[in-house]
Amino acid sequence: MTTTSALCDSLIKIVGKNFVSNQKEERYFYARDGGLMPPHEPDFVVMPKTAEEVQEIVKLANREKVPIVPKGAGLALTGLVIPQRGGIVLDMKRMDRILEVNEKARYVVVEAGVTQGVLKSYLQKHHPHLRHSIPDSPPVATIVANAVIHGQGRLSQQHGFNSDMVSGLEVVLPTGELCRIGSCSVSKYWFSKGPPLPDLSGLFLGWFGTTGIITRLGLKLYPCKKMRDIMLFLADKAELIPDIMLRLSHTEMVEDVVVSAAPLPLRFRGTFWIMAYITGDSDEELEFKRKMVWNALWEYFESRDLGFLSVSPDMKAPLMSMPSKDTSRFADVSKGGGFQYAGPITPIEKFPAFIRKLEEVATKYNVFYASTTRLIGAGHCMMFSFSFSFNRANTDEMARAKKALYECSKFALEEGGVLWKADIYEQRLLMDKMDPNTLVLMKKIKQLLDPNGIMNPGNWEVK
Amino acid sequence: MPLPKLKFDKTKCAECKAISCLVKCQYMDFKDKDKAKKEWQKVINGEDSSVLKSCTTCYACEEYCPFGNHPFYLIVERQEEKGILPAPRPIITMWINQCQPVGRFMVGKVEERALSYCLLPQFNTLVKGKLFDGIALSVIFGQEFFCNAVYLHYAKASVIKDRLPKIVENIKKQGIKELVCLHDECYGTFTSLTSAYDIDMPFKPIHYYEYLYGRLKELKDLIKPLNIKAAYQRNCSARLCPEIDHYVDDIFGLLGVERVKREYDRENALCCAEIFRMAMGPVLADDVQKRNINDMVRFGAEYCVFNCPACWDSLAHKVVKQGIKPIHMIDLCKLAIGEEQALKLPELVAEV
Ligand SMILES: Cc1cc2nc3c(=O)[nH]c(=O)nc-3n(C[C@H](O)[C@H](O)[C@H](O)COP(=O)(O)OP(=O)(O)OC[C@H]3O[C@@H](n4cnc5c(N)ncnc54)[C@H](O)[C@@H]3O)c2cc1C
Ligand code: SF4
Ligand code: SF4
Numbered sequence: 001m002t003t004t005s006a007l008c009d010s011l012i013k014i015v016g017k018n019f020v021s022n023q024k025e026e027r028y029f030y031a032r033d034g035g036l037m038p039p040h041e042p043d044f045v046v047m048p049k050t051a052e053e054v055q056e057i058v059k060l061a062n063r064e065k066v067p068i069v070p071k072g073a074g075l076a077l078t079g080l081v082i083p084q085r086g087g088i089v090l091d092m093k094r095m096d097r098i099l100e101v102n103e104k105a106r107y108v109v110v111e112a113g114v115t116q117g118v119l120k121s122y123l124q125k126h127h128p129h130l131r132h133s134i135p136d137s138p139p140v141a142t143i144v145a146n147a148v149i150h151g152q153g154r155l156s157q158q159h160g161f162n163s164d165m166v167s168g169l170e171v172v173l174p175t176g177e178l179c180r181i182g183s184c185s186v187s188k189y190w191f192s193k194g195p196p197l198p199d200l201s202g203l204f205l206g207w208f209g210t211t212g213i214i215t216r217l218g219l220k221l222y223p224c225k226k227m228r229d230i231m232l233f234l235a236d237k238a239e240l241i242p243d244i245m246l247r248l249s250h251t252e253m254v255e256d257v258v259v260s261a262a263p264l265p266l267r268f269r270g271t272f273w274i275m276a277y278i279t280g281d282s283d284e285e286l287e288f289k290r291k292m293v294w295n296a297l298w299e300y301f302e303s304r305d306l307g308f309l310s311v312s313p314d315m316k317a318p319l320m321s322m323p324s325k326d327t328s329r330f331a332d333v334s335k336g337g338g339f340q341y342a343g344p345i346t347p348i349e350k351f352p353a354f355i356r357k358l359e360e361v362a363t364k365y366n367v368f369y370a371s372t373t374r375l376i377g378a379g380h381c382m383m384f385s386f387s388f389s390f391n392r393a394n395t396d397e398m399a400r401a402k403k404a405l406y407e408c409s410k411f412a413l414e415e416g417g418v419l420w421k422a423d424i425y426e427q428r429l430l431m432d433k434m435d436p437n438t439l440v441l442m443k444k445i446k447q448l449l450d451p452n453g454i455m456n457p458g459n460w461e462v463k
Numbered sequence: 464m465p466l467p468k469l470k471f472d473k474t475k476c477a478e479c480k481a482i483s484c485l486v487k488c489q490y491m492d493f494k495d496k497d498k499a500k501k502e503w504q505k506v507i508n509g510e511d512s513s514v515l516k517s518c519t520t521c522y523a524c525e526e527y528c529p530f531g532n533h534p535f536y537l538i539v540e541r542q543e544e545k546g547i548l549p550a551p552r553p554i555i556t557m558w559i560n561q562c563q564p565v566g567r568f569m570v571g572k573v574e575e576r577a578l579s580y581c582l583l584p585q586f587n588t589l590v591k592g593k594l595f596d597g598i599a600l601s602v603i604f605g606q607e608f609f610c611n612a613v614y615l616h617y618a619k620a621s622v623i624k625d626r627l628p629k630i631v632e633n634i635k636k637q638g639i640k641e642l643v644c645l646h647d648e649c650y651g652t653f654t655s656l657t658s659a660y661d662i663d664m665p666f667k668p669i670h671y672y673e674y675l676y677g678r679l680k681e682l683k684d685l686i687k688p689l690n691i692k693a694a695y696q697r698n699c700s701a702r703l704c705p706e707i708d709h710y711v712d713d714i715f716g717l718l719g720v721e722r723v724k725r726e727y728d729r730e731n732a733l734c735c736a737e738i739f740r741m742a743m744g745p746v747l748a749d750d751v752q753k754r755n756i757n758d759m760v761r762f763g764a765e766y767c768v769f770n771c772p773a774c775w776d777s778l779a780h781k782v783v784k785q786g787i788k789p790i791h792m793i794d795l796c797k798l799a800i801g802e803e804q805a806l807k808l809p810e811l812v813a814e815v
Contacts, residue, residue, distance in 0.1 A: 234551070234554055234557055266560045268560075270556045271553045271557050271560075272553075291745075294745055298744070304551045306553065307550065307551035307555075308554075308740060308744070310737045
């Protein structure tokens with residue numbers, strides 16, 4: 001292996017000296033995320049500007065057998081961007097161009113560093129009748145990484161996982177080749193990530209950067225109506241929530257359904273807050289949708305099991321904001337910058353059992369909890385978050401939060417859920433439970449694509 | 464400590480000829496006095512009565528009863544005894560939890576005369592300018608000072624009886640002798656509810672209309688008549704203190720505002736109806752709001768003047784759609800003395 005300083009010189013040759021660092025400060029910062037995984041320092045932090053630079057870096061890393069970890073905003077929180085074996089953290093922020101919006105085919109092509117916030121304001125300004133499925137992560141989260149971890153957002157109830165909305169990829173393979181996936185591999189249009197071709201996007205989405213570095217991504221856009229409103233329902237019986245979610249999605253009038261539960265602030269205690277978002281181009285359209293929602297839930301309202309809460313404007317503002325301000329506010333409720341959640345993807349019938357578990361575990365480990373559930377697809381599944389916030393300066397609290405989280409993850413898996421954006425420990429739990437032949441397939445794919453094992457090592461490592 | 468008991472005098476009802484409590488009710492059909500008398504007797508006796516299930520909790524019979532006999536409070540007591548839920552259970556739970564006094568409150572530089580913001584942050588926006596010179600900092604706000612009358616909507620007299628004496632004590636502890644209630648419901652609580660439940664009042668509640676009227680007279684030289692026609696939006700808790708209503712006319716008189724003589728004002732007023740939406744769903748709420756706003760339009764109102772911030776939240780954006788300008792009473796007074804309207808229409812159609 002070349003000496004560190006020779007490697008540094010080579011990296012500088014590729015991206016310029018301003019965009020390579022092996023300084024203490026950067027190594028400290030890029031060693032950690034906001035979650036509970038222990039830190040591990042990279043040797044270098046590199047910020048490429050072009051796909052060609054990414055290719056050069058990957059080729060160099062292959063020659064030198066140096067690990068590479070692509071990083072967006074590092075907000076997945078499960079240590080997926082912590083370089084477990086050192087090497088290079090590839091910070092994608094400088095690849096920040098929005099390359100194309102096709103209004104008629106309703107998609108956008110972005111580079112890997114484009115953030116949720118930037119795309120949102122770009123569309124608002126230049127294409128106000130189009131929108132994308134915004135997740136509730138802070139706006140600096142990247143579009144690409146969110147798709148890589150199969151995120152969900154404001155349009156997931158209607159259109160599935162945010163990764164289902166991908167319409168094409170450009171990837172630097174672990175061996176350095178630049179490769180296009182989907183319609184863009186044969187056409188100038190980025191309207192499909194697979195069909196009618198073999199869908200190769202599955203070689204990259206969900207792999208946490210272990211099979212290649214996405215440099216461009218096509219994302220489907222959806223109609224943006226002129227008006228948007230929230231209907232807020234409250235229930236106090238967890239058993240009713242799955243049916244309420246199903247009834248809401250049956251209307252096909254609701255764009256997003258979120259259920260939250262938390263013991264604090266006091267107004268949340270003892271009730272589940274069911275938020276149904278509707279949109280329309282006119283008062284009449286909104287009114288019609290409101291009516292359909294009321295009709296769908298009337299039986300529960302009449303039996304006094306389900307309440308409707310009229311929302312005052314100051315309450316409405318945070319509930320309507322995208323991303324939700326409340327999610328980020330809760331994330332720091334313990335005032336110490338620590339927040340992590342296990343967010344298993346699971347059938348919605350599991351809601352009551354999961355809520356019971358969350359309350360039990362929070363009491364057992366004396367940790368502050370909240371839960372946000374998002375309906376994905378027309379009731380096909382939900383993301384149920386077991387969220388814990390903690391003070392990073394309080395090691396005891398962190399340890400308790402970690403135990404609480406892992407107990408919830410194990411429980412979710414036993415109950416038939418599948419762990420989302422699993423950390424290394426949870427990936428092991430998943431792989432222990434996985435069909436052995438699926439594991440063999442994963443291993444073959446990984447070996448084929450990344451023969452030197454340089455891509456985000458430690459993650460999805462089939463033993 | 465035993466909970467205070469409702470002072471209700473059934474002999475008054477026995478002698479009552481008009482049974483106005485039910486006969487005048489806008490939401491139940493009791494035009495037939497005999498029928499009303501019979502049904503009301505059932506309520507008094509603690510028997511099952513359609514009144515307990517059909518009451519929309521509009522508070523109005525508190526005003527209709529000419530003997531101050533608190534028919535609505537009796538309805539609330541009876542609903543609670545029978546476990547009748549005027550609103551869905553989770554909504555009631557939410558209200559009980561959210562207003563729990565747990566030591567979270569704000570006090571300004573409180574003096575013997577203080578303003579109560581109740582639990583309504585809108586007053587932080589409204590309390591500005593000359594009208595509040597000398598008192599603006601003497602403020603209390605928070606659950607510890609929350610009047611709790613809202614539980615009348617939720618058949619939870621027990622919560623009021625449990626919390627209200629402590630709230631009164633908390634206010635007393637601040638050394639307050641005169642409390643200017645910016646939320647009309649607080650005034651109704653500290654006059655009507657405390658009296659009905661025989662709770663000692665160690666301070667004097669002052670309705671903010673009385674306060675405004677006094678200030679406007681002091682600032683008389685600054686007043687430029689507004690020369691406008693306004694509909695007055697009377698709120699549910701105004702029914703607890705109808706003796707205050709003349710201040711609306713007095714203040715309008717000083718400001719050069721014509722209170723349009725419309726169908727749904729004074730005793731026949733319609734409330735903002737948002738509580739009906741939460742209790743009974745959208746049909747009645749939409750109907751009442753529509754009738755109320757159409758009535759404002761029909762009688763040529765240019766402005767809709769609000770007393771209660773909760774009515775503002777429910778109706779302000781709806782009256783605007785009919786070409787009427789919403790304004791809170793405090794802001795109306797400000798306009799007349801050359802100051803700006805502070806509480807503006809909320810952006811309800813939020814970003815997409
Ligand atoms: C308060 C809060 C709320 C949240 N709410 C939501 C939500 O509603 N919905 C949701 O989906 N998520 C949510 N999240 C989780 C997470 O923040 C988002 O999913 C976010 O989009 C992740 O993006 P990122 O840029 O931070 O990813 P990172 O953490 O930087 O990366 C995630 C993974 O992608 C890989 N990766 C990054 N760039 C590339 C690339 N170019 N090529 C290949 N692999 C790459 C990384 O190696 C890593 O494995 C929330 C997080 C927080 C803190
Ligand atoms: S409550 Fe009042 S109005 Fe009703 S019957 Fe009794 S005295 Fe008459
Ligand atoms: S509170 Fe209103 S609805 Fe209920 S009985 Fe009295 S007047 Fe009628």
